[in-house]
Every structure is written in C-alpha cells, then in structure tokens.
Amino acid sequence: MKFKDKVVLITGASRGIGRSTALLFASQGAKVAVNYVSNKNAADEVVNRIIAKKGHAIAVQADVSNPDDIQRMFVETLQAFGTIDVLINNAGAHVPKSFWEINWQDWEKVLHTNVIGSFMCAREAGRIMLDRKSGVIVNVASVRGLFHCGRVGNLDYSAAKSAVISMTTTMAKELAPHVRVNAIAPGPTETDLTASWDKETLSCAINDGLMKRLMKPEEIAQGILFLSSPEASGITGHVLVVDGGYSLK
Template identity: 35%
Template structure:
C-alpha cells in the first residue's frame, strides 16, 4: 500500500448505489471523483455532502460508453488529486421485458451502457490505476436468480462478470485487485420503478434476512474490497444479497 491519499473514480455516483459508494469511500479517507451521466445537480449534491463531512470530491460528467469522455474523467482525477487508485463502475441501465417482447433498441441501449461502458471504464482503469489499487464493477445476483423479464439485463451483467474476472488475471504483477459485486434486490430508484407494492414485498421476503438491500449495504462491501482489509480478495464475484442465492 502506498502512502499517498487514495483517489477513487466512481461512475453512476449521482444516485442510488453509486452515490452510497462515493460517500462511503470518502468516509474511508479517499478523495472521490463523482462520475455522472446527466444529472449534474445530483452529482453536485454528492460532492457537497462529502465536503461537508470533511472529505474531498469533485464531479465529472462522462458517458461511460464514450472512451474520450471516460479518459477526460480520469484526467480530472489526475489533475485534481494526483492520480487514480480505485475505480468503481456503478453506472448501469435496466430494461425489463420477456425475451420474446423486448424492443431491440432497448437491448442495444442497455448493452451499450452495461457492456461497452464497463469495458471502456475497465480499459481506462487498467491503464491508469496505480500499484496497490483496486477495480470493482457492479454486476447483479439476477444472473443466479434467473427471473423472467430479466433475460437481457442478466445477459449484460454476465458479460460484466466475465470481462472483469479476466482483467484480474491480465493485471498479474501490478498489485491491483479486480472484483465484481453482485447486489441482490436493493431499494434504489432503478429497482423500484415499475414494480407494485406486492411485487416489492414478495422480493423483500426472498432472502433469509427478509428485507431488501440498502445502497449502504452494497457500499460497505465495495469499501471493504477497495480498502486495506480487502487486499487478498481478487478475481471474485461477491454476491451481496442477504443470502437470496
């Protein structure tokens, strides 16, 4: 581990799980680049929350699937804080439909963010993260639950797990850990939108802990993986889902 302050780039950090991750990493002493796609006000609110608590943060807009914008986001980290040690790709898109009925435009949009976006961020991270650093990508426990209407989304996140675990092997000798975190049903806007109360209640009762995850539950796992206690966890998918599978 190096002595300089660790610097984290977190995509999808303006809301939901990404927001909680950014706040948790800042609370652990990391300077944070709050990556966002479009909601500048929400990203600035995360920066304000971090700085009010005594941390350091800056917002950076980037479409994760656009390699030039992603490179510029990493440049912001280097110019503002001196480099990059931690990268967490939390940006994601979800469209629910049976495979038979899915609009292929929705498929393309989802795969652009979830697959290409993960690849672009991972590629930049592989080139920039300093020795002793950590890379984390968000997957989903739906890949194991195999619920109807989640086929395209699960396929995109299966690709995330495949590429991120291969990256762990490709970074041999660099002292950089690479892992995926696969949340179960988590109470975010992305999860709750379009679901009625009965569906939400049924899914909340599925894990043995009998509740939905909270964004802070996932943020705690990411903070562990990117901190000193998580250095021996590498090339893994951690299923943070309350025991649902």
C-alpha cells in the first residue's frame, strides 16, 4: 500500500476523474477528503465505498471558486485527518460557448474555478507542506491547455487550462525543493462532462484519438497516482499527457 495513512485532498471527487482518483488512492491506503460542490449524495457514495473497504474518507462540501469555502475545506480536512500530504486540484468548470457568446460571467466562472481556485488550494496546502518539508500537488489541466490544442467553442476553457499548466511550472519553482508540483493533461474522458456533449463532438473526440476511444477516468487516476507516488520522486514541474494520442493529431 503505497499511500498507507497519507492524507489526500481531492477537489471535485464526487464524480468522474476525481471520484476514480479518490477510490484509487483509498485502495492504496490513503485517507481521502472527497470534495464536492453540490452533489452530496455522490460524494457520500464515494465515502461509503471507501469506508466499506475499511478505508478512511470524509466528504467536504466547498465551492473552489469561493475563497471562504476553500478555507473551510482545509480546516475540515485538518480537523478530520491532522495534515495534508497530497492535494489534487481536480475540480474544473467548462462553459462551451462560441467566441461571440462567451460573456464576462462565463469567463469569471471558468477562471475562478480552474485557475484561481487551484491556486488558492495550492497555497493553503503549500503552507502545510512547507512546514513539514514534504508534499505533492497535482493540478488537473487538459489537452485543451496545450498550446496547439485549443478548440473552437472552448476558448475560455483552453485559456484557463493553459494557465493551470503555466502555474504548475511556477508553483514547482516556488515550492521546491520539498514539495513537488505536477500537472496531468487528460484527453477526452468518459465522465458526465463528455456525456453532455452532442453526437458530433463526441464522435470527433473518439475519432481524433489514436486509440479511437475516450479515456477512462481510471486511466487518468493512474497518472495522478503515479505523479503523487514515491516512484515520481524526481519529477516536478512536469505535464503528463494521458490522452490516447489525441493531442498528436
């Protein structure tokens, strides 16, 4: 069990990639704080699954686009588990609109959730980790944040995920040498997010990948677990692309 008694806080862990990541960490012995914004039942289901296997988990409600919620999430996690060894900044927002339709509020939502929320969480975790002289942060970006991979109808999301990638390299410098900071860039992945796409978008996402399928959330979770693990002890400031070759096209 690679993460025996390590404390892992995962934002947006009630569904999708975050959920799979929470279950994977728990299977490796971690104590998991499962953050959600509104879907308490889904978060409770993840927690109950972990507890049913004799693991440790709590559900923590917090909107990562709200600084007060972020503070409370860290207080509740520390009260439950005493420290934080690993932070996974996974919660993200996506408002698919055209260049002409995106409004100020859309920009705020996407930037606050993906970028500023991740930064504020990293700073809270960074304080704890620097005190202890150890810790790992993984930011969930997207292939959309790679410089050549923006897509029409996704301008604000691509900009936000590029910022997450850029922030990752700077955070790695700021928090070195004791805290490692990396990003993962998933390609289109089978979650509620892609389930909401229309048929044409979905079929492009499948056919543009070398593997002709969506990624599974468990595959992204394995990448996140690796970046957080002792096996990745020499890796910081890196962006691990897990996309079945999608971004090569």
